Amino acid sequence: MSNQTPTYLEVYAQWLPVYKTKVGESTFDKTERDFNNHILPILGSLQLDNITQEMCQQYFNQWSVVIEHSNKLRTYAARVFNFAIKLNYIESNPFDRIKVKKVQRKYDDKIYTRELLTEFLAACKNELEFQYYTFFHLLTYTGLNKGEMLALTWEDVDFDKNTLRINKTISKGAELYTRFYDDYDLLNRNIPIDDETMANLKIWQELQAIYLNMADNDNNQLLFTSNKNTILQLSAPAKWIKKVSVKLPKGEITIKGFRTTHEHLLFEAGGEMLAIKERLGLSTETRSRRMMEVRAEDRMELMEKVTNLLKY
Structure with a gap:
C-alpha cells in the first residue's frame, strides 16, 4: 500500500465507469446526480486514509436531517470505499460501523384494501x-x-x-x-x-x-x-x-x-x-x-x- 492514498474523488472516478456497466441509464443518472449533489462536495477532496468513521457518522447524520433517501446515499458512498479496498488503497470501510436509525415503513397510505x-x-x-x-x-x-x-x-x-x-x-x-x-x-x-x-x-x-x-x-x-x-x-x-x-x-x-x-x-x-x-x-x-x-x-x-x- 502506498504512503499517500488517493482522494475520494480520484477513486470515485475509477469506480464510476465500472458501476455504469451494471445498471440502466436512468439509475446511473440518478446515482451520478446524488454523488455530485451530496457526496462529492463533502468527501471528494479528502484523502481516503484521512476519512474516519466519526466523520462518516457526522456526514450521514447531516444527510438524514435534510435528505429522505439518506440511507441510499450512505450505500453509494460506501461502495467507493469498498472499491478502494479491492484496489488495496485502504484496509477498511469507515461507513461499515456507523449507526443507522431504522425508519419504520408507513404502510397506511401505500397498501390498498x-x-x-x-x-x-x-x-x-x-x-x-x-x-x-x-x-x-x-x-x-x-x-x-x-x-x-x-x-x-x-x-x-x-x-x-x-x-x-x-x-x-x-x-x-x-x-x-x-x-x-x-x-x-x-x-x-x-x-x-x-x-x-x-x-x-x-x-x-x-x-x-x-x-x-x-x-x-x-x-x-x-x-x-x-x-x-x-x-x-x-x-x-x-x-x-x-x-x-x-x-x-x-x-x-x-x-x-x-x-x-x-x-x-x-x-x-x-x-x-x-x-x-x-x-x-x-x-x-x-x-x-x-x-x-x-x-x-x-x-x-x-x-x-x-x-x-x-x-x-
Whole structure:
C-alpha cells in the first residue's frame, strides 16, 4: 500500500465507469446526480486514509436531517470505499460501523384494501379508455413496476399457457428506450396470470388492432402506447390515475402503491417465499438455483391465492 492514498474523488472516478456497466441509464443518472449533489462536495477532496468513521457518522447524520433517501446515499458512498479496498488503497470501510436509525415503513397510505382496489378498478372501467383499465387491472394482479408494464409487447403474452414474460423495462436517458434484462438477471421472469386478466388482455388486443388499423397482430407491438403508437412517458400512468374519481382517504392512489399492495397480498396469501420473490423479481438467489427450487405448482398456487384474495 502506498504512503499517500488517493482522494475520494480520484477513486470515485475509477469506480464510476465500472458501476455504469451494471445498471440502466436512468439509475446511473440518478446515482451520478446524488454523488455530485451530496457526496462529492463533502468527501471528494479528502484523502481516503484521512476519512474516519466519526466523520462518516457526522456526514450521514447531516444527510438524514435534510435528505429522505439518506440511507441510499450512505450505500453509494460506501461502495467507493469498498472499491478502494479491492484496489488495496485502504484496509477498511469507515461507513461499515456507523449507526443507522431504522425508519419504520408507513404502510397506511401505500397498501390498498381489496375493497378500495375493487372500487378503483370499477371506476377505471367506467371512466377511462379500455387501454387504461386494462393497464391498471394487469398492474393490480401482477405487481409489475411501471417501466416493465410500459415495455410489454404481445410477444410477452402467452394466451395458451396463461403466462406473462417480463424481460425488459422502459428506461429514461436522453430519451426513452427499452432496456432488456440479461438472461441471467433475476428480473427476467415468467409468471402465471389469472383467467379474467387474460380475457381483458385478449379484448384489448383486438380493440388495439382496430384502433391502430392493423390487419394482423404484430407480436412486437407494445401493449400500451400513446395515441401515436409510441412509447408512453413513465409519468403517463400517474396522469391516468388523476382522471379516476376514486381516491385514498389521505390522498391520491399512486403507481408504486399497486406493487407494494401486491407484495403485501402475496405474503398475506401465505405463498412460498421463493415463489413470491420470483414473481416480483426480488430474489437474491442465483437464477439457476431459483429455477430449480421454485416449482411450477408453487407459482400457480401463489397466483390463485392472490387472485382469490382480490376477488372474494
